[in-house]
Amino acid sequence: MLLKIAAFELRYQLKSPVFIAVASALFLLRFAGMSVESLAFGAAGNVMLNSALALTLAQILTSPIFSFVGAAIVAGAVLRDDETAFGPIVRASRIRKADYVFGRFLGAFALGALMMAMVPLGSWLGTLMPTASPDLVGPNRFAAYAYAYGLFGLPNAFVITAILFALAAWTRSTMGIYLGVIALFAVYVGSQFFFATRQLPSLRALADPFGLGAFSQATDYASAAEVNAGLMPLAAPLLWGRLLWIGLALLLLAATFVLFRFSEPGLSRRAAARLRGEAAPAAPPRPLAPLGALPAPRFDSRTARAQLAARARLEARHIFKSPSFFILLLIVSAQVLLALWFDENMFGEASYPRAALIIPRIHEVVGGLLAIIAVFYSGDLVWRERERRVHELVDASPLPTWTLVVSKALGLSLVLLAMLCAIVGVAGFMHLMRGDGTFELGRYLLWYLLPAGFDAALIAVLAVFVQALSPNKYAGWAAMGLYLAALAFAGKFGLEHHLFVYGSLPAVPISDMNGLGIHWQAAWWFRLFWAAAAALLLLAAHLLWPRGTAAAFRPRLRRVPARLKGSAGLWAAAATTVLIPAGVWILYNTVVLNPYRTSAQSQARLAEYERRFSRYLGLSQPTVRHVELDVALHPEDIRLEARGRYRIVNETAGSIAQVHVRILDERSVLEAVDFPAATLAHNDAEFGYRIYRLDRPMQPGEARTVGFTVRREQRGFRNSGAEERLVANGTDLHNYELAPRIGMTRHTFIDDPDARRDHGLPAAPSKPRLEDVSATLREPYAQGLITADITVSTSADQIPVAPGRKVFERVAGGRRTIRYVSAAPMMDYFSVQSGRFAVRSIRHRGVELAVYHHPAHHWNVERMLAAMRASLDRFSAAFGPYQFEQARIVESPAYRQGGQAFANTIPYSETFGFMVDYRRPNALDGVTAATAHELSHQWWGHQVRGAEMEGDVMLGETLAQYSAIMVMQQLSGDRAIRQFLDFQLDRYLSARQTSTAAELPLARGGEPHVVYGKGALAMYLLRLRLGEEAVNRALRRFVARYRLAGPPYPRSIDLIRLLREEARTPEQQGLITDLFERVTLYDLRADPPAAVRRVDGRWDVTLTLEARKFHVDAAGREREVPLAEPIEVGLFTADPGSDDFGRADVLALQLRPRRSGRQVLRFVTNRRPTHAGIDPYKVYVDGNPADNVSAATP
């Protein structure tokens, strides 16, 4: 009986359109992703798409989808009988409750299992297609599929079905189930987020019903090679998590069975009260008086208005009185609150609440949710009359159809507006709790409420239209689901113009200092266009509204022409007269006035550039040695004009007959070049590339002058990529964007090997090998050292900033002009900025240290200055003198990420430290770290320029990380260093998996996770073993040798050689080899320490350790090598990773040689240790740093 019921359920629901649609979509998605490379989702670097890791991730990510589809399935299984009123008949039959409940459950579970099976099935068939890329698809392993499905797919289907089943049985309503699912999701996301930020990974793993947390924990640090070799982790937390949830699901199922109401539902208290009310004796019927004439109806505009108001009130009341609305409101508010409350930057620091930071975060967190709510309510509202069977009453009334349509769209907009207001309320709460007294209400209104409300209304209108046309609510929902997918993914399919998809808009990045900039204009033009389209949709909904029982679509369509006569036609005409001019205006701006290119076209343009000009790469060209530049910025018009002159010198051994002058940034136009005694031999205006033939070739050592004029301005608006460098407040340009370059370089070449292949370009030559000594003779990145004389003028309320000493300032005619002169040689790569800055500056050791900042961002200016001062002190003492007379941090709008070190000028994004709130205890002083890092680049990158070849990035970034650690140690303390290193280790290990190239050792590598992440750890460990003085001695000698020098430029091994000269022992030499010349991994772990009290009151502690060391070869293979080096072992009275750990908690810290394998150590301590382990501060690169230290078992 039970199986028969299950089989019936399965058969019955297999035919449901929802199941068929979603199952086939899942299948096709996987199938397409496997067989067509460009459609591959979730491809992560070198990890094969059919590895157990990728399959499992796909399986896990299907689970949330199944939660929503499964809700429909389970709702069918549990509620169908009641909804169709068939329940009493079923319950009156001889069926047993167990058969009924478990049969229905099994049926629903089978459907879930089937849906989950679409993932492996689609994947497997996809891999068999001839189109499957051999680079991304490895050999199929049955075990991998079985692992993904058996450990995740099937259990997740079971767990989810059980939860939904309980929800269905408990709430007895479809709405209840969906709300339950949404609520659980909110709790899920919130708790995951909470555990993640609180560093509670094991709780996070256990609390994850889908197994994602535990799985990613088990695989986060696995390398691509391990994964492709078939790694299938079976770590204990993972298995426990799975068992826990299956057990919970079984319990839930049992509870559902016990509590399942199988008999006829009794009367609720309210229903009973209602009945009593009715049973109360009615007033005796009055004798029937003749009815007579009632007030007569009138049909004028006043009535129409009253009708619209009445309908809108009805819709609003319906929504605001429904519990679902409040639950959703709570969920949305809670999501936003959680996200804002725990929002942290990469250093784990929170910012002051500012609208400019909070609004993008809100979009990120609930943007999708709001769209889903709009879709959800559209179905609810449009189908309400029919579901409640009020439609015949309403539809036979003389109510004009448009009032029905408009009131539904209004009602829906009202729901969304209420949500938005709640969100703004949450933001206000953040300002109240965390802010400094500012609320920025106007900004929330103009930057969020208005545009987001408008966009929500656009979706609401479309949803109402779709539901009006749809044969049922579910089809409408599905269509809207497709629409939302199209909105998100159209760009991926080349439909990048925002006119392609209804409601699509150019992005509006928000900056606290520059506001919405000019970005809002483009967005609102598109909004105008879409508003007109929405009006037409409303009209179409009006014309096609399913009034009465006219289910068929065709008859409705046939009546459209007739119904268009009259005011409907006028409205259509009015909307069209807005739509067409707005569309034409948008096209004029985005296609005619500004170039419109898809990303494929942009890439093709780069490829074309390379094809046309790469032949000039080897050509001898003169070097720029002096720059005179006069930049007239007009920030209010987004326009600039730059005039300048270069002194160019032939520093080659031969004569130079032609000089190539080109502008790299397409937005800047090279208007004129003044090249005396030369003729323009070739002018490629499309790419801004000019070739001048010299009347008389330049002889070696000869210098000449070239003048130029460059214009840059934003005319109209763009579809995407609006000007973010030259802006109203916070212009942040560098000279490549302002001025031409001499000679051809590889700067703009495409890096991605696949893209190069697609465009028929030869494989990019890799950087010169470390052994290629000839590369050390070339000017790195074709950026010579120059002197400069730069005049920048801007509006009078702004301060222009350029490198060098300010020698002149004038404010006249509403413009401020400042001239900066750089006598000290600096790189031919410098920044020009302008903004309404407040300036805080001090003189220290004869250097002007200054922070140019947005006046509202005053919080961390002193901290930056302190870091600059300490950096200057420490670096000058340790590495050698500073080369400039000034060092300026200049704030830049949020369009820039992080900071960048130009000569004596550091553009520093407003989101990068300026707004961090240090009133709250912060371990990691990110501002100090970043400031010291960037300032040290004045040595590492500006004074010492590595040859452009393997390992050169290390000479800049790794040494800057080291320098930052030096300053942090002084200003921020040990705990900050520890967290800094934890962060670097995590960064390195996580990125190892997703990195596409084989990992090179530090001496050759250039990937960020290697040079920043591992580099910081390596330098820290080296400093620990050699001593800071020895390391700094080597660095000082390095600087002295290469400071501002010409060729040969240094290589990484030149630094390593100096470091080796400081190493005193073979162990230290070996360490240098391991750190810089090899990829070395450690596996260090400790068992819980065992402590026994001695007679003298002290403790005998036994600690069992295990240590291993691996070298990773170029193919990513790990090979164990003998470990024989000293590594710290420590005993503590607190967890060394915890926040309140201090020096007093160290019972013993012993640095002795360790060897590979297990080893037992004995200690005698005064107090009983609670924690003990090897490498307790995690300075070695260990794939599983969490087991270095173990807690004592009490």
Add this chain to the structure above:
Amino acid sequence: MLELRNVTHVYPNGTRALDDVSLSIPRGMYGLLGPNGAGKSTLMRTVATLQTPTAGTISFGDIDVVARPEALRRTLGYLPQDFGVYPRVTAADMLDHMAVLKGVASAPERRETVERLLHQVNLWSFRNKALAGFSGGMRQRFGIAQALIGNPELIIVDEPTAGLDPEERNRFLNLLAEIGEKVVVILSTHIVADVADLCPRMAVIAAGRVRLEGAPLDLVAASHGRIWRKTIERTALADHRDRFQLISSRLFAGKTVIHILADADPGHGFDRAEGDLEDVYFSTLAQSRRAA
């Protein structure tokens, strides 16, 4: 007043719910009799502009109903056979809302409308109760009230007395009769007595076609002398069904009373019966079934 010409409606699944229906319905009460599934409700919904006929024309006065449904709706009162209500809305609020929808925009006029109608259908004491909690009869009374808002010229009531107790039914029929003096009222029902009591004119509809049309009195008179009655044992029913044109059979005190149609005395112990509308109705149905 209301003219239906060759109205045919075919549902997408091929069901021919109305088949070439032509009717001319004058002012006054008009009864539409037919068994379940005969097409009555389809006809009512079609006239009430909730469905567009596949073919044919409908006009009310000078309104072309198919082309300009919105014009008819301005003067239409419609009580569907089966309707639901919004949750959490009281009777008075809903009636008020319906009054707005029907074009009574001014608040005092609406108040008057609601008040008088609620009294009329005896729901005044329940005006502040949620409609969702109403019993079938109360809900039906509400339906009647809303159909009367704004003095409609055409009132369509589909199975209005279903679910009413005898007292309520009387009250309702009286109300209809009063209104029916001035406007067109179409009353669809399968209860012959409703029509017999009220309607000066009627039609019988079965399987989508009009089987009989006329004034009940004339129809009854025309059947005069052709209806014969006999009381038989239950077991003899099949035999009689084969031999005579059986109109109806019903049980009375344990015996079966049958009516047959015959132009002359059929003998076999049949007595002449005073034919009534029910006999006319059943004989029409019997004939239409035979024709099918």
